[in-house]
Amino acid sequence: MDISDILNKLEEKKHIEENTKYVIESYENTKLFSLHYELRLLLYLGILLLSSGLGVVIYQNIDSLAHSVIVAAISFLVLISFTLAFWKRSAFSWLEVKNTNTLSDFSLLLACLSFLTLEGYLQYQYQFFGEKYGLVTFIPAVLFFFCAYFFDHRGVLSMAITALASWVGVSIAPFSAFSKNDFTTSQFILTAIALGLFLSAIALLSEYKNLKKHFAFSYLLMGSNLALIAALTGVFNSTIPYFYAFVVWLISYGLIFYAQKKQSYLFFLMGVLFAYIVFTKVFFDIMPMNDITFWITAYYFIGSGIGVITLLTKLKHILKIKK
Amino acid sequence: MKAYQQKDIEHTFLQEKAENWFEKGLLPQTQLDAIKKEFPLDYYQPNFFLRIALFLFMSLVCTFSIAILWLIFEKAIQQSPTLTLSILSFAFGVGLVAVLEHFIKYQKMFYAGTDNALLYYGIASFSTAILTAFDAQHLPTWLALLLILPVFLIAIVRYADSLTVCGTYIISLTIVFDASLSFSAGKTLLPFIIMLFSFGIYRLSEKLRKRKDVLYYANVLDILKTLSLTTFYLGGNYFIVREGNALVNKIYTGSTQIAFAPLFYFFSVMIPILYVVGGLKKKDRLLLFMGLLCAAFSVFTYRHYFGFLPTEIALIISGTLLIVVCAGLIYYLKTPKFGFTYNPESERDGISLESILLSEIIQTKLDTDEKTFRFGGGTSGGGGAGGEY
Numbered sequence: 001m002d003i004s005d006i007l008n009k010l011e012e013k014k015h016i017e018e019n020t021k022y023v024i025e026s027y028e029n030t031k032l033f034s035l036h037y038e039l040r041l042l043l044y045l046g047i048l049l050l051s052s053g054l055g056v057v058i059y060q061n062i063d064s065l066a067h068s069v070i071v072a073a074i075s076f077l078v079l080i081s082f083t084l085a086f087w088k089r090s091a092f093s094w095l096e097v098k099n100t101n102t103l104s105d106f107s108l109l110l111a112c113l114s115f116l117t118l119e120g121y122l123q124y125q126y127q128f129f130g131e132k133y134g135l136v137t138f139i140p141a142v143l144f145f146f147c148a149y150f151f152d153h154r155g156v157l158s159m160a161i162t163a164l165a166s167w168v169g170v171s172i173a174p175f176s177a178f179s180k181n182d183f184t185t186s187q188f189i190l191t192a193i194a195l196g197l198f199l200s201a202i203a204l205l206s207e208y209k210n211l212k213k214h215f216a217f218s219y220l221l222m223g224s225n226l227a228l229i230a231a232l233t234g235v236f237n238s239t240i241p242y243f244y245a246f247v248v249w250l251i252s253y254g255l256i257f258y259a260q261k262k263q264s265y266l267f268f269l270m271g272v273l274f275a276y277i278v279f280t281k282v283f284f285d286i287m288p289m290n291d292i293t294f295w296i297t298a299y300y301f302i303g304s305g306i307g308v309i310t311l312l313t314k315l316k317h318i319l320k321i322k323k
Numbered sequence: 324m325k326a327y328q329q330k331d332i333e334h335t336f337l338q339e340k341a342e343n344w345f346e347k348g349l350l351p352q353t354q355l356d357a358i359k360k361e362f363p364l365d366y367y368q369p370n371f372f373l374r375i376a377l378f379l380f381m382s383l384v385c386t387f388s389i390a391i392l393w394l395i396f397e398k399a400i401q402q403s404p405t406l407t408l409s410i411l412s413f414a415f416g417v418g419l420v421a422v423l424e425h426f427i428k429y430q431k432m433f434y435a436g437t438d439n440a441l442l443y444y445g446i447a448s449f450s451t452a453i454l455t456a457f458d459a460q461h462l463p464t465w466l467a468l469l470l471i472l473p474v475f476l477i478a479i480v481r482y483a484d485s486l487t488v489c490g491t492y493i494i495s496l497t498i499v500f501d502a503s504l505s506f507s508a509g510k511t512l513l514p515f516i517i518m519l520f521s522f523g524i525y526r527l528s529e530k531l532r533k534r535k536d537v538l539y540y541a542n543v544l545d546i547l548k549t550l551s552l553t554t555f556y557l558g559g560n561y562f563i564v565r566e567g568n569a570l571v572n573k574i575y576t577g578s579t580q581i582a583f584a585p586l587f588y589f590f591s592v593m594i595p596i597l598y599v600v601g602g603l604k605k606k607d608r609l610l611l612f613m614g615l616l617c618a619a620f621s622v623f624t625y626r627h628y629f630g631f632l633p634t635e636i637a638l639i640i641s642g643t644l645l646i647v648v649c650a651g652l653i654y655y656l657k658t659p660k661f662g663f664t665y666n667p668e669s670e671r672d673g674i675s676l677e678s679i680l681l682s683e684i685i686q687t688k689l690d691t692d693e694k695t696f697r698f699g700g701g702t703s704g705g706g707g708a709g710g711e712y
Contacts, residue, residue: 032664043649050642056635298390305384
């Protein structure tokens with residue numbers, strides 16, 4: 001089956017007229033071959049190669065270059081890209097801004113990233129902020145939140161949330177949440193849960209008040225993820241695992257409820273997965289160890305696995321998605 | 324012969340095309356809706372995250388089913404391991420395939436994660452059954468793999484699954500590799516044998532493309548093509564041949580010069596060029612992309628043995644060169660030349676020049692019969708053909 005088969009079939013069933021068929025056929029035959037992504041990929045590769053080459057050269061000659069030159073160069077980059085982002089910006093709105101300028105988007109991202117570099121460099125080389133380490137994360141958090149709302153940029157919003165979380169004392173990026181944090185002290189766990197719930201609350205609020213409604217997804221995803229992972233850590237290594245199990249179930253229930261309202265697959269899946277993991281953990285904690293444990297384990301996983309599969313395949317009905 | 328419905332795959336393809344034509348303003352919304360109704364997608368394939376979750380949970384169920392089987396037949400396995408294991412794996416495989424067929428037929432699963440997991444466990448069970456049955460014979464690797472190859476081939480023909488194709492290709496290549504190493508001339512000729520094998524598979528995939536039911540196997544053929552192009556290049560690449568030769572002859576400290584070296588220099592240079600030129604000539608994106616990748620690997624190969632520039636200088640020079648060439652090409656192809664263009668194929672954001680041009684062409688062609696056509700009536704207006712026509 002190829003294009004002409006399709007067209008013949010459509011014509012036969014009277015979906016298109018002969019004339020349309022002719023137009024589509026000529027379109028398909030004279031269609032241009034787009035080298036858009038290939039050329040872009042090569043261009044990015046070139047930029048990557050050049051910048052890493054320059055980076056190595058700068059690193060090798062760091063003694064002969066004054067630090068002030070480097071600081072000046074990075075500051076210049078920050079300034080230029082902020083100016084560019086500002087110059088090409090779209091008008092501010094509390095709604096989602098459609099078709100933002102690509103140049104503005106990219107320069108904003110570059111500006112924010114190089115701002116972080118500049119700050120890190122200043123602190124490392126000159127101890128610019130002295131002992132006030134909090135400022136190092138607080139300043140970018142404030143700046144990024146402002147930029148995210150002003151320029152309507154979801155990428156910068158994620159960076160802002162991450163900066164906020166590091167200021168509060170935890171690292172929030174989805175995959176480093178497990179590896180980088182010391183969740184063993186209950187103080188950390190509780191802080192992380194509180195921050196996660198706070199971010200989720202902002203998500204609901206922005207949706208309810210219709211202030212940058214499309215930011216709700218990032219807030220809720222990062223917030224609930226943080227709270228759930230923190231609580232899950234509590235379940236596995238703390239003295240009050242059942243309390244944390246209850247917290248996980250509560251948040252999961254909230255997520256599933258939200259998913260049903262918004263017909264969101266992702267949040268439903270997150271809720272189900274975390275609830276399942278904690279349920280399994282609690283189940284095996286309660287179950288006594290004896291010679292039929294093996295059998296129960298095997299039957300538990302088969303039964304629960306089939307249960308979850310059935311639930312997930314019926315998801316369309318549960319979420320009442322029509323299409 | 325095929326487990327999934329050919330019509331499901333054809334309808335998917337048809338709807339994709341219709342969407343594309345609608346985006347370009349060649350089909351009005353009403354016709355698109357009518358087409359979607361006439362050729363519905365009547366199967367279950369959830370989004371990516373759900374598919375992964377379904378796959379993992381199905382694997383969990385299968386793994387613990389094996390555990391249950393083990394617990395039940397513990398005594399029998401201890402008494403005569405090979406016989407029991409091979410019968411059990413075979414029976415388990417039959418059971419898995421029965422469930423798989425049921426899922427596909429009655430639950431309309433369509434590469435939904437669950438069916439993928441069942442298929443992989445099924446293939447593994449049958450392979451285990453065969454391998455344990457012949458365990459006592461101590462067969463050479465290539466012969467053992469040759470025995471399980473039919474399982475994979477049947478699975479491909481019936482289920483057309485992407486990962487299975489990858490597995491099959493790797494197994495076949497291992498068979499060729501291991502078989503040629505078993506005689507002395509094979510060691511020297513190994514690169515040529517691998518290149519010949521890859522070329523054969525490539526020709527086969529191109530030939531199979533002419534079949535009428537090719538859509539069912541489209542992903543299979545694409546993967547075969549990608550893999551055969553890759554191994555064809557790697558088989559002739561100087562770095563791979565030289566280091567591989569050292570490994571085969573158990574030289575671990577510094578590889579030595581190989582026989583037919585100039586021939587492999589030639590291959591390393593010519594194959595990427597061949598791919599890129601062929602890709603541009605045939606307008607074959609896969610071939611072009613493979614050519615670019617191979618070219619990058621050839622540059623690495625050259626630098627590994629003959630590099631005289633320090634890395635950072637090489638990086639700066641190649642980076643600058645790439646930027647200049649690409650920027651030049653982007654600028655040059657802003658207006659289409661020789662059937663190539665820099666403009667992206669599907670323009671979801673912004674108005675594409677192409678579609679404006681097209682709607683212009685359409686308009687001139689429509690002058691004769693304007694009443695029956697109403698273009699751009701859609702509200703989502705993806706193609707830039709506004710409501711003027």
